[in-house]
Amino acid sequence: MDTSSTPAIETAGLIKRFGERAALDGIDLQVPRGCAFGFLGPNGAGKTTIIRTLLGLTPASAGTMHVLGYPVPAERSLALQRVGAIVEEPRFHMHLTGRENLRVVAAVRGPETAARIEPALARVGLADRAGEKVKSYSMGMRQRLGVARCLLADPLLLILDEPTNGLDPGGIQEFREMVRAMVEQEGRTVFVSSHLLDEVEKTCDAAAIVDRGKIVTQGAIADLAAGGTGARHELIVAVDDVERALTVLDASALVAETSPEEGSIRVVLSGDPQTAAQVNAALVQAGVGVTRLEPVRHSLEQRFLKITSRLDAHLVPEEVKA
Amino acid sequence: MSSAIAVRMVGADFLKLRKKRGTLIWALALAVAPLVIYLIVKGIQHSSNPAQESPAGGAHGFEDMMPVLALFFGPLAAILIGTDAGAGDLAAGVFRDLVVTGRSRVALFASRVPAALGLCWLVMLVAYAVMVLGTYALASGTPTPGAALVVNGLLFTLFSTGILCVVAVGFASLTGSRPSALVALIGWQLVASRILENIESLGSSRKLILSQAVAHFSPIALGEHHGPRGGVTVTMSTATAVIVSLGWIAVFLALGAWRTRTMDA
Numbered sequence: 001m002d003t004s005s006t007p008a009i010e011t012a013g014l015i016k017r018f019g020e021r022a023a024l025d026g027i028d029l030q031v032p033r034g035c036a037f038g039f040l041g042p043n044g045a046g047k048t049t050i051i052r053t054l055l056g057l058t059p060a061s062a063g064t065m066h067v068l069g070y071p072v073p074a075e076r077s078l079a080l081q082r083v084g085a086i087v088e089e090p091r092f093h094m095h096l097t098g099r100e101n102l103r104v105v106a107a108v109r110g111p112e113t114a115a116r117i118e119p120a121l122a123r124v125g126l127a128d129r130a131g132e133k134v135k136s137y138s139m140g141m142r143q144r145l146g147v148a149r150c151l152l153a154d155p156l157l158l159i160l161d162e163p164t165n166g167l168d169p170g171g172i173q174e175f176r177e178m179v180r181a182m183v184e185q186e187g188r189t190v191f192v193s194s195h196l197l198d199e200v201e202k203t204c205d206a207a208a209i210v211d212r213g214k215i216v217t218q219g220a221i222a223d224l225a226a227g228g229t230g231a232r233h234e235l236i237v238a239v240d241d242v243e244r245a246l247t248v249l250d251a252s253a254l255v256a257e258t259s260p261e262e263g264s265i266r267v268v269l270s271g272d273p274q275t276a277a278q279v280n281a282a283l284v285q286a287g288v289g290v291t292r293l294e295p296v297r298h299s300l301e302q303r304f305l306k307i308t309s310r311l312d313a314h315l316v317p318e319e320v321k322a
Numbered sequence: 323m324s325s326a327i328a329v330r331m332v333g334a335d336f337l338k339l340r341k342k343r344g345t346l347i348w349a350l351a352l353a354v355a356p357l358v359i360y361l362i363v364k365g366i367q368h369s370s371n372p373a374q375e376s377p378a379g380g381a382h383g384f385e386d387m388m389p390v391l392a393l394f395f396g397p398l399a400a401i402l403i404g405t406d407a408g409a410g411d412l413a414a415g416v417f418r419d420l421v422v423t424g425r426s427r428v429a430l431f432a433s434r435v436p437a438a439l440g441l442c443w444l445v446m447l448v449a450y451a452v453m454v455l456g457t458y459a460l461a462s463g464t465p466t467p468g469a470a471l472v473v474n475g476l477l478f479t480l481f482s483t484g485i486l487c488v489v490a491v492g493f494a495s496l497t498g499s500r501p502s503a504l505v506a507l508i509g510w511q512l513v514a515s516r517i518l519e520n521i522e523s524l525g526s527s528r529k530l531i532l533s534q535a536v537a538h539f540s541p542i543a544l545g546e547h548h549g550p551r552g553g554v555t556v557t558m559s560t561a562t563a564v565i566v567s568l569g570w571i572a573v574f575l576a577l578g579a580w581r582t583r584t585m586d587a
Contacts, residue, residue, distance in 0.1 A: 055422045057587040080424030087422070091415030095342050104416075107334035108423045108430070111326055149419065 006069035008033045008157045008189040014063035023049040025213035036183045038200030038207035039193040046213040047193040051161050084150025085159040094135035098145050113152050120151040139166040158190045176203045197304050233273045238264040238292035248286040335437030345406045349399040353449035356395045361456040379460030384467045385542045387453045392479040400442045400483040401507045404490025407438035409500035418587040431582040434491050442487040474541035482536045492574030496581045529558045535566035
């Protein structure tokens with residue numbers, strides 16, 4: 001069965017209940033192949049639960065799941081053959097060496113896996129320390145050994161749950177580079193769950209935001225940060241005469257909204273970002289000196305906080321309605 | 323799943339167990355130390371009063387040491403190893419990493435059993451070698467056991483410890499906790515079984531006690547009170563002893579496999 005054209009992960013109406021509480025409440029998720037996909041949400045949003053459900057660590061209450069095109073749990077063993085995963089923190093037999101820990105997993109995966117142990121250790125930079133017991137490893141080394149363990153599967157899909165927890169800034173940077181290399185050079189799909197917006201924004205191509213067991217929105221990082229299609233385009237315009245500039249801008253059909261700030265004006269364009277040049281021309285023609293004109297770059301963090309604070313206020317976001 | 327994968331999985335489980343120095347040392351100490359202590363104490367007693375005290379070795383010494391190893395300390399060592407094999411992956415938090423390989427959970431459980439038996443029997447072979455060595459080296463000219471008895475004694479030791487080891491793997495997999503499995507099984511073996519054996523009103527239902535079924539296969543006569551275990555011997559047929567022994571193995575393997583298959587990893 002050729003499953004190479006299917007999404008790496010696909011869920012429909014996925015529900016996981018713990019008693020009365022729905023940890024996952026109808027999750028419809030599509031993770032395309034060959035990208036780094038962030039699964040973003042505050043603590044307790046359901047990120048780890050969806051990973052555990054996808055991997056068959058806990059059964060779903062309802063809904064369907066496909067991993068690499070195979071239905072899970074029906075064909076779980078086929079689906080997971082080319083999946084590497086770190087769930088929560090990477091755990092090991094502390095009394096064994098790094099290499100021995102990989103030997104244990106390689107034995108379970110199959111005979112062809114043993115040959116991948118040394119390349120995997122080299123890939124994560126642990127070849128020199130692989131003979132030491134894991135109890136002597138730092139958190140960063142354990143994370144890298146966890147990635148090496150994932151690589152034993154020669155994975156088409158890597159699922160990493162909060163992978164930078166406990167890493168120092170150097171380790172986080174190293175991790176980001178590793179993920180990007182896996183995607184860009186090796187063509188793997190990397191699914192990263194995180195509550196760290198900055199990490200997802202810098203590492204991933206696309207993301208889904210989850211809160212209280214629901215996917216609030218999903219798409220490319222840039223689209224998400226901007227608020228999706230039809231988002232507002234904003235400018236900060238610094239001028240020599242704020243009053244006069246406001247009169248010009250408020251009269252212009254190019255401008256939807258203005259709000260004065262210290263020595264400048266925040267302008268919401270009614271059209272696409274290219275109309276910024278026309279706004280500038282209108283101001284100059286009206287004799288207003290424009291000293292700075294800068295598009296406002298929305299970060300994923302702003303977007304995330306906006307969405308989750310809306311949820312906190314018990315307001316249903318548009319994305320959820322859709 | 324191919325037999326090659328099964329062999330590798332058993333090898334991996336054996337690696338995890340044999341590298342656990344604490345478990346290995348304690349198991350060896352439990353199996354060997356009582357025999358060494360017996361040989362030393364009896365040896366001193368015999369050398370200080372040869373007329374009154376029998377030698378540490380010889381047939382008499384062998385018959386004294388056999389229940390110590392096969393029915394008392396050997397099973398404790400087996401429980402130590404079996405519980406580690408049954409709950410080791412869960413305790414280390416590695417079970418979920420094995421599950422995400424896609425390998426069947428029952429296969430993950432099944433590979434623990436031969437690995438635990440392998441280490442358990444290795445420890446027993448060492449202890450039995452010490453016992454046989456002491457038997458012949460310290461016989462002081464008294465009769466020694468024949469080769470058949472030595473071989474039967476070895477088979478009995480492997481059987482009595484192996485059965486406890488398998489039960490321990492199943493029970494620890496069922497509870498998911500090594501400490502609680504260890505306490506419960508040692509409590510059962512040392513305290514509960516002995517109390518139940520001594521309650522005569524229980525009658526023939528005492529045949530269901532595992533240590534009674536195991537003791538039936540002893541190659542040496544245990545008498546009404548079998549040595550250091552201090553319990554009574556309940557008479558039963560060989561068929562009953564076989565059924566009871568297999569029943570214990572089957573029940574605990576089934577429970578361990580069921581729990582491993584259904585638990586949240």
